[in-house]
Amino acid sequence: MDGHTTSSSTLDAVLARQEADFEAALARYDQLLRIQSISTDPAYKAECLKAAQSLADELTSLGFAARVAPSTGHPMVVAHHEGASADAPHVLFYGHYDVQPVDPLELWEADPFEPEIKTRADGSKYIRARGAADDKGQLRTFIEACRAWKEETGSLPCKVTIFFEGEEESGSPSLEAWLNEHGDEIKADFALVCDTNMWDRKTPAITASLRGMTAGEVTLKAASRDLHSGLYGGAARNPITLLTQILGQLHDETGRVTLPGFYDGVEDVPAPVLEQWKALNFSENRFLGDIGLSVPAGEQGRMVLEQIWTRPTAEINGIIGGYTGEGFKTVIPAQASAKISFRLVPGQDPEKVWKAFEAHVTSRLPADCEAVFLRRDTGAPALSVDVTNPALQACVEALRDEWETEPALMGCGGSIPIVGDFKRHLGMDTILAGFGLEDDNIHSPNEKYELESFRKGIRSWARILDRLAA
Amino acid sequence: MDGHTTSSSTLDAVLARQEADFEAALARYDQLLRIQSISTDPAYKAECLKAAQSLADELTSLGFAARVAPSTGHPMVVAHHEGASADAPHVLFYGHYDVQPVDPLELWEADPFEPEIKTRADGSKYIRARGAADDKGQLRTFIEACRAWKEETGSLPCKVTIFFEGEEESGSPSLEAWLNEHGDEIKADFALVCDTNMWDRKTPAITASLRGMTAGEVTLKAASRDLHSGLYGGAARNPITLLTQILGQLHDETGRVTLPGFYDGVEDVPAPVLEQWKALNFSENRFLGDIGLSVPAGEQGRMVLEQIWTRPTAEINGIIGGYTGEGFKTVIPAQASAKISFRLVPGQDPEKVWKAFEAHVTSRLPADCEAVFLRRDTGAPALSVDVTNPALQACVEALRDEWETEPALMGCGGSIPIVGDFKRHLGMDTILAGFGLEDDNIHSPNEKYELESFRKGIRSWARILDRLAA
Incomplete structure (x- = not known):
């Protein structure tokens, strides 16, 4: 992926368009957060449908062929955009429009579905609402990046399929059957999933391996x-x-x-990757101290990051x-x-x-x-992204450009089921990049998303689409 | 305890008196069984008192200084008889007049408090009622032995104290406090407890060790x-x-x-005791087979009886x-x-x-x-009777005389709390001899006691009192 095909002036214009449009992006974000799309509670069925419909309508307005696709539970949103270049890869973007329940309600500072932008003493801002981070804020970074490209250039740099699920927070009961029947409709060269965290406030991250x-x-x-x-x-x-x-x-x-x-x-983690992890300055003391421990208890002679990500x-x-x-x-x-x-x-x-x-x-x-x-299961093998994969490298470069630091290639000790589903049903690899922070209180009262995550998240995706098409 | 002081014609006369009185003994047994002295259920408080009072009255009629002694729960029965000889040992006899609850009532063949004598095809008889064995039948064997001695000779051959408890089946909640306050009143040279089983239908047994x-x-x-x-x-x-x-x-x-x-x-079990246990023809296969097992799982190279009694x-x-x-x-x-x-x-x-x-x-x-x-406890040490103890030897000889076979010196893998209480509070050793059988259904529906256990139990105690005084 050497040789940029999009002139850097085009990308600059897209980014400028996004900046100019930022207040409107916040307003659209606010509208989505007001929809009470709690998937696990049948009382919110109509709200879930409303969220799906509003996203499909918006994507239609951006030139996607979008529809609300019924499932045995809450519907999926499926949208396709051909993009400007037949040579560029076809990417699938995944997110979920449903949110966690809000109880205990009394611990919220305000109504979870009345989003509020708060400013800290240091001038940093965040938006507080259920779903602010997980996953409405994260999925909107991609939509807004598409909007900026579309409004600035009239198209997208790649062929893009968008797939939003409405049952992620309740265990995706309808997903498997839906993928069996309609999976081909969303098959692309690889998937992008925006439901993970940055390494820290200043360092973006790509999750490159998941344990099985x-x-x-x-x-x-x-x-x-x-x-x-x-x-x-x-x-x-x-x-x-x-x-x-x-x-x-x-x-x-x-x-x-x-x-x-x-x-x-x-296999042992390749030395360069280990070096990169060491450079992350991960504090084992803090990680263990937060849970009342002081000494790594697993395999001796391994870094904690190795123990929890790759052992x-x-x-x-x-x-x-x-x-x-x-x-x-x-x-x-x-x-x-x-x-x-x-x-x-x-x-x-x-x-x-x-x-x-x-x-x-x-x-x-x-x-x-x-x-x-x-x-208790049929067994999920571990997944790892080939770090020499050009698409992954494109993402790394785009994130480096935006955040002006080396992105962390993280492992994840748990599993993210959708990644396995994409691999198993559609033979598709997934790149996990997200802009959440550890303190976003997802699944808890007073969930929030940094305005900086939202703004630079949009810019990151705009750059990634550019790099992927290069 | 060589040299009989009671002439064998006296003992024979006592035994003959007991035989002549057997129908009346059954009638007294029947009366006690009709009292619904379920200690764990407060609804039966008056019945418990009635059982205690009837026993105290009976013992008074036999020349005992007897009283119903209050406790913080159901009362104790305490009775003293000086006996004919100041040289003979002072024995304490312990039993309990309370019984287990009767549920599930529907599994009883008849009312648990309407005793019935049943005859088997082989002519053997048993009495079916709650408490028939545990412990009303067993304690009455001792009372009837005292009665035969008293009626035949006008006294008892030893000094006898009788102590009946009314809360054994509900964990003896009042016992400890009562012993602390009144223990001295029942202290004797040793205790006899009749709340255990024979080895089998033909072989009487003394329980000589209890694990702690x-x-x-x-x-x-x-x-x-x-x-x-x-x-x-x-x-x-x-x-x-x-x-x-x-x-x-x-x-x-x-x-x-x-x-x-x-x-x-x-210490290892002494070789003569091990030899005696081997002679019991205990079936390890049957013992383990009854619970679905086939191979002893404990310490290798030990007999099962050793494993459960003395290891x-x-x-x-x-x-x-x-x-x-x-x-x-x-x-x-x-x-x-x-x-x-x-x-x-x-x-x-x-x-x-x-x-x-x-x-x-x-x-x-x-x-x-x-x-x-x-x-969870203060720790109960194991207890063992010195098998060379003359009182124990007297019991062994008396049982051998009555049953015309060598009594089994059994161990017991569990604990019988009263034995530890007597040792701890009164420094008193206990000899455990009883005439129950494994199939007596104690604590279960259709509890029964063999008429042969009742008759030969009375005769055994008559002989034991004779031997102890010798």
């Missing part, structure tokens, strides 16, 4: 009924004890997972057995259970990991004991 | 709040994992408890941490807890064992983790 996961439960059974420990203790198998023995052997003393083959195919884990997420109420009961229970999940990184096969876990348990079962496994 | 216990809880705490395993997994300490690692090391691969010093002072244990009776509801939550919890109990044998100090457990946990705590311990 597989999870399930194991129940160990011994005697046919609960036993009195006075009568049977010493002769009867205690399945809680057995469970602690078996699960207590999941890690060695250096914090590594002991399952045979667990690390097969797992696989085995976690016991729940355990129960015997008497757990008030007081005491000298019972030897008939069974004990645990919920286990594995965070996975590239190179690991969820199926193989789960089978290795089952083998770890069954190979340690003594006489008279049985293990019953319940798989 | 100490129990408590441990809670491991790590982060200051529950964490998302995607964001923190790999860097943050998981207290469930830690708990499994620490508790999973409580036993070695041979089933022995690993706490340092745990077996200090614990100490460490059991996890409950464990809980993280998300334990339906479905899955990828949480790393802030804490995880377990309830632990240790069954103790002679030579072990409950205090020392609990401290060793605390040290086992705290010595394995990594940085940032805290263990909070909650002791």
Whole structure:
């Protein structure tokens, strides 16, 4: 992606157009925030539809072929714009117009659906409302970038498909079926998702890897009924004890997972990437201190960022057995259970990991004991963006231009389901770039989005579209 | 206790008197069973008092100085008889006049308080009623033995104190305070307790050892709040994992408890006792098969009877941490807890064992983790009867005479609190002999007591009193 095809004067004009139009962009943002599109509560069904319709109408006005597409739940918004260049890549932009519920309402400084722009002592401003960041503010940065391009040049630099979902905050129950039926309609060369954070106020970020996961439960059974420990203790198998023995052997003393083959195919983070992470000046002390800890507890000899972004884990997420109420009961229970999940990184096969876990348990079962496994998912492999991918490089360069600093290539320890859905259903890679901050209070009272995130977010997308088309 | 002082013709006459009086003994038994002395339900308070009063009246009629002694709950019955010989030992007999509730009532063949004598095809008979065995039938065997002695000889062969409690089935809430205030009044040379079983239908038994216990809880705490395993997994300490690692090391691969010093002072069962246990023809297969197991799971190389009667244990009776509801939550919890109990044998100090457990946990705590311990008792040491004790030997001989077989010297893996109370408050040893059978359905619908248990139980006590006075 060497050689800019758009003259820098065109981009400058687009950016200037955006600046001139900023107050109007804020007004449009305000209008969307006033729509109470809480997806999880059926009482807000009409509001969800209203949000979808208003976005489709706006995209139509910007020259998109846009429609509100029904699903089994709240509708999708699908919009296409051919763009100015047939040679430029076709990009899909994803966002969601639904928001989290607002309770506890009493903790809000004002009505969550009456947006307000507040100014701090240092002159910085933010807009407070439910959805301000997650995801209405973020998705509007892209729409406003398209608007600036369209108004300045009459078109967009690339072919763009926009896909807005209305059920992200309630677990996307209709998404899978919709993608199965209509996925082809939104298939592009790659996807852009604006639902993530910057590294910090001054440093934009691209999330370049997501850990995968597989999870399930194991129940160990011994005697046919609960036993009195006075009568049977010493002769009867205690399945809680057995469970602690078996699960207590999941890690060695250096914090590594002991399952045979667990690390097969797992590669160390390339040295240049590690160097870049070191340069981020991530404070392990602050990260751990915020949760009352001081020492990284995982695999020894790894940076915390490595541990949480690119190393696989085995976690016991729940355990129960015997008497757990008030007081005491000298019972030897008939069974004990645990919920286990594995965070996975590239190179690991969820199926193989789960089978290795089952083998770890069954190979340690003594006489008279049985293990019953319940798989809780079909396993999501880890995802990573090829950092040499030209589209990703274009995004990096555009962000560097706008923010005048090197963007962080972050990992994400959790999973963002839509990324896996795009990969699985449409074979599409995703680039995650967003302008939220850690303190935006998403999902909490007094959610906000920085006006600087909104303004420079729009400018970032305008630059990215330019770079992608180059 | 060589040399019978009572001529065998006196004992024979006492036994003959008992046989002649058997129908009347059954009628008195029937009357007591009709009293609905359910201690746990306040609705039956008057019935409990009625049972106590009827027993005190009866004992008065037998020449005892008897009274209904108030407590903070249901009253005690206390009765003294000086006996014929000042040289004979002073024995305390303990029983309880209260019974378990009767629900589920619909599973009873008839009204639980309308006793009925039933005859089997083989001619054996039993009496069906709540309390038939536990403990009204058992305590009446001793009263009827006293009656036969009194009616035949005008006195009892020993000094006898009788102590009946009315809250055994509801946890004896008033006992401790009562013993503190009035314990001296019932102090004797040793106690006889009739609330246990025979080895089998043909073999009487004395319970010669009871395991002790100490129990408590441990809670491991790590982060200051529950964490998302995607964001923190790999860097943050998981207290469930830690708990499994620490508790999973409580036993070695041979089933022995690993706490340092745990077996200090614990002695192997003397070879003659082991030989006697082997001669009992205890079926390990049946014992384990009844609860769905086939292989003894405790310390290797020990008989099951040894494992459950005379070996100490460490059991996890409950464990809980993280998300334990339906479905899955990828949480790393802030804490995880377990309830632990240790069954103790002679030579072990409950205090020392609990401290060793605390040290086992705290010595394995990594940085940032805290263990909070909650002791659930003050620790009950194990109790064992000196098998060379002449009083015990007298009981063994009397039982052998009556049943024409060698009595079993059993251990009991659980604890019988009154035995510890007598030891702690009154410095008194207890001999446990009873005539119940495993299938008596105590605490269950259709409780029963064999007429043979009742008849030969009376005769056994008549012989024991004779032997003790010898």
